[in-house]
Structures are given as C-alpha cells and as structure tokens.
Amino acid sequence: MPHTHPVLADFLSFTLSHHPIDIVKGQLTNGVHWHYLGDGILEFVPQHGSDQSLVLSAGIHGNETAPIELLNTLVQNIATGEQPLAVRLLMLLGNVAAMRQNCRYLQDDLNRLFDHRHQKLPDSPEAQRAANIEEAIAQFFDAASGKKYHLDLHTAIRPSSFSRFGLLPYQSRPYDAYLLSLLERCDLGALLINHAPAGTFAYHSSQHHSAESVTLELGKVQPFGQNQLAEFAGINALMRAMVAGTEPTTAAQPYKTFKVVAQLEKHSEDFVLNLPSDVANFTAYPKGTLIATDQGYEYIVSHGEERIVFPNPKVKPGVRAGLMVVEVNN
Template sequence: MLSHWLEWTLDDKTPSRRTGTFASGAYQLIAPGVLALTPEDISDNARACVFSAAIHGNETAPVELLGQWLCALEAGAAKLHAPVLVILGNIPALKAQTRFVETNLNRLFERGLDRQGFEADRARELMQIVDAFFERYAALPRLHYDLHTAIRQSRYPRFVVEPFSTTVTEAEQWAWLAGADMQAILHQHQPSFTFSHYSRHYHQAQAFTFELGRVAPFGQNDLAALAPMGALLAALGAGETPQSGGALPHFRVEHELKRQNEAFTLCFDEDVSNFTRFEPGTVLARDGEAGDFTVGSTPLHVVFPNAHVELGARAALLVVPADDAAPA
C-alpha cells in the first residue's frame, strides 16, 4: 500500500483499507493526502516528525523523494522508529501541475483564519491535523520539514528558509542540514504564515521550509542530487542521529521590496538566479509610487523576485551574508 499511496492519491483511488501494517510499524490514512506512520518501537532519539510536500502543487521533486522513502519502508529497506506524519498539501493543484487552485496555500497557516475557499479550507484541515499529531506525541521533541522546489535557478540550488520565530534553532539542526547537502540558509526577518512557521510558532517545532532545486514535472527531477536529503528524512524516520556537515553560508533579509504601484518594474532579467549579487549603485526596481530602489553601500543578493505580484505584496527579498548567524 505505501508504495502505491502517491499514485492512488493522484488518481483519486481509495485504497480498500485505510489502515495497515508494514515490517516496522503501521499506517493510517487520516485525510486525503495525509498518512500517519506509527512505529512499533519509538527509539530514544526519536522526534515527532512532520514531512510535508506539494504545498505548491507543481513542486514534484519532494513528492518523489517521500515516495522513495515510503517504498523503502514497505520493502523493509528503511525502518520506522519515530512517529511521522506525511502530508501532500494541495492535491488538486498537484494533479493539475499548478502552483495553487485559488490562492497561495503557504500564506494561510494562521489560527483563526477566516478566509473562504479551497486553499483556506485545506489550511484549516492541515492545521488541525498537525495540532492533533503533536498533541498525541507531546513527550517527544517536534520537527517539521516542509519540502518545496523553487520557481527559478539559484546560486545555491538547495537552500533552507528559517521562519521568523522566538523558537531558536538548535545547533544540531544546522549540522544536519549541511550533512544533507543543503547549500545555504536564509533567516526570515518577520513572521509569514507559512506551514513551517505554523509548527515553529504554535508548537515550538524545529521547522524549516526547504527549497530543493527547481520546479520540474514528475519524472524530470534530479533525485540523485537529493539523495543526502533523502538520507536525512530516513534517519529521522528511523529515530537515528542524522549525518552532520560543516558550516553553511547564512543570509538575512536586509530589505523587502514591495510593489506599491501598477507601474512597477524590476531592473534585471526575469530569469535571474536566486542569490544573484548586485553591487552598490545598481538600480533594482522602479515603482510609480515609491520611486527607484538603488543598492546602498552594501551589495545585496536577490531572492524570490517576482514583479507580477499584487499591489502591496513582496516583489523580492534583498539579503546579505549574516556571519553572526553561523552555527557555533
């Protein structure tokens, strides 16, 4: 069943049984696209783990990565010694190979959300499921890895966004991320209602948003580059201590470029890579209301640029190296 779950979910096929067992544990389908895995034995080092993917429907590499791990669990090649919740966020968008149906799901994970619509309903359902999962395993440390791929190329194809929160990241997390071959860390500068922020803010989980390469359709992802990330997920699922790596470059947000006016342009190529560096004096944006934005005395790196956002929304993050945030 585990090895077929992804295909069945995409085909709207209901498995004949919603629960079952495999060599090292049991599974339960608790909602569409949500699989709870319960180990026979919980190891001493286990964390309550949430692994989510396809919060944006066209980001398929993480879905394939989780699929590989589920197959290995079913075959007995991987072991389960920690409770894990596997979540596929936006199934209709995943089927349609689009980022979302009505709106960006990864801005809606806020308690008391009063918006209507498909993504808002799904956000409420997932928040309630995550709450129940962490409550069930209240004695265990909490962890949530939300797995994405980026729209554009990047100077660091695999990077990790640390949500803004009062919950401090443990030093071992930085070492594990490096061990999983992540290439850079970006520290958020303010709260944003992403799924990983939800688990960090409301549940004090060690939670991150991962950008694992570039968006591609099923079957066209470079899974070999993600093998160390797959090993990190497998180690957490097995309740083992993951592989550690050395220090990674850290960046922090220096400025958030917002679109204020209909007349708004970014002054660089549409397909510029994430983390591209711009030197002092470079004009980065022209806005009918806010005027020009020019790089000051410190070079700035551009991340997640998008000129076509709604008025008042983020058109780019401008980031700088943050040596002080490097792991001790």
C-alpha cells in the first residue's frame, strides 16, 4: 500500500482528533489531487478534471455514525487507488463538534440551519458550522462545469416501517431522471417528496446551487464501531458507482413514493404529540385522528390515511416536530 497522508489514511480518526492544521493538499500516485479544506472537509479532483461534481455528506447529526464510517472507508480506498475516481468529489463530515461528543448536536439541529437560516442564531456553534459548510460547497459548486449531485447521508433515531428511505427536497424544477433511476438501485423502501422550503442541507444545495440532491436515511443510530456496514451495501454500491462514473451493478427495485402534506408545528412548550413515545416512522393513521396540539393549534388527519415521519416533540419551539405524508402512485 502506498504511503498516504494521515488525513487520507483515516479521515474519521484525523477529524475526531481535532488537528489544528490549515489547508493541506497533495497528489496521489494515480494523479488524483486532494485538498484538506479544514475540519471534516476533503476534496478530490481527477487528474484531468471532470464535468461532473458530487458532494457526499454525513454526520450532519453527530451521532449518525454508519454513513460517516462508509465515507471514511471510501476516502481510504480512493487514497490507495482501490476506488476509481472520475468526478470532482467533496467529502464532508457535518457536525464535527457533535461527532466528537457522540451526540446529535450541541445546541441546535444543524439540519435546520441551512438556506442561510443560521444567520438568526449567530452565537450557536451549529450556526457557525452551517456557515462554514455553506461556504465550502459554494466554492466547490461554483467551480463546477457540468452536472452537480449531492447525497446527504443520515440514520434515523427511531424504528421505521422502511429501514432505508430517501427524501427529495422541495424544488420548482423537475427532479433529475438520472438521480431517480439511481435511487431505484440502492435498496430503498420509500422515497418522500417534500412540499416546502426547509433548512436542510439537501434543500440548500438544490435551491442555491441547482444540485440534484437527496437526503438518505439508512437505518438506526449506533455508536461508532457498532454498525453492521453490510446492511448498507446498496447505498455503498451507489456512491462508489457515482464516484467512479459508472453504472451501479445492482438491479432496480421499486420503492413506495410519498409526498409530504403537512409538517407538525411546535409553537410552544405546550406542544403535545398525541402518539406513543416510541412510534415508528411511517406509522399510518386514519382520517380524523388527532395527531398533535399546541396553543391555538391542532393537527387532525384530513386524508383517508396519513403516515408520520420524524416525530420528535422534544425539539425547540419554532422547529418542526414531524412530517405527515401520504402515499402517491409512482
């Protein structure tokens, strides 16, 4: 194995150990250029450039470790030449401070602070990190000459009827047909289509950089070292194919498609989610079910059946406490 810089040999350990270094760059024996741009941000560029640019992000929530470990292995494989690289690639670990403390976030949910919403919370450590990440992807995508893609990888904090699912951010332009075809080949059970602008990283890259973006939820939160990475073979194969500029070898598997019809609004600490505390993602409720109440607010199921996703009554007031979705025909 050729000698590699500590950044490349173990990107995750290097990031967690808090090395106070400035930008570092180098070139691999196969001509690939790499730039370490600061905490958790690493860029690769093929020797002869590329007209396709890809952002792979994980750890936007610091305790969602499996995707972080997948990206770490991918960095190692690019560094040794085992993984071919045919695209401009930005590898990004999100909430590094929370990763170091093995928690979801320190003060504020980072995935609610993009779309420049961090400007409302200037003293929050997550707000500062959101600003840094926005600057990094702006520089990366501003240098792009062709198609731009962004996969933001997460794991869920509660059980789910679908252990792996994707969320397309709201956008006024059509969704990318090639991305949709790729998502059929990474073992997803469901795909959600969002209904409104949001503070998520995927919405930000779609809205501000016209990237073809998706959030991928890939199973259950586990501590570092306790993930069964074989469970993520589908998304791992997809990422590696996109990095190599090849087609995934997995067969297409149809998923169920849902659209978001509402988000649960937490206005105050009087908010009550009228569901079991351990309710699973995609649990279905019939028309007329009272889902949530708050001061001057209640949410009652108005469609024949609605399912709840990301229920979390413990969020701060002003932050969504869940999404309500309905199934649509593909």
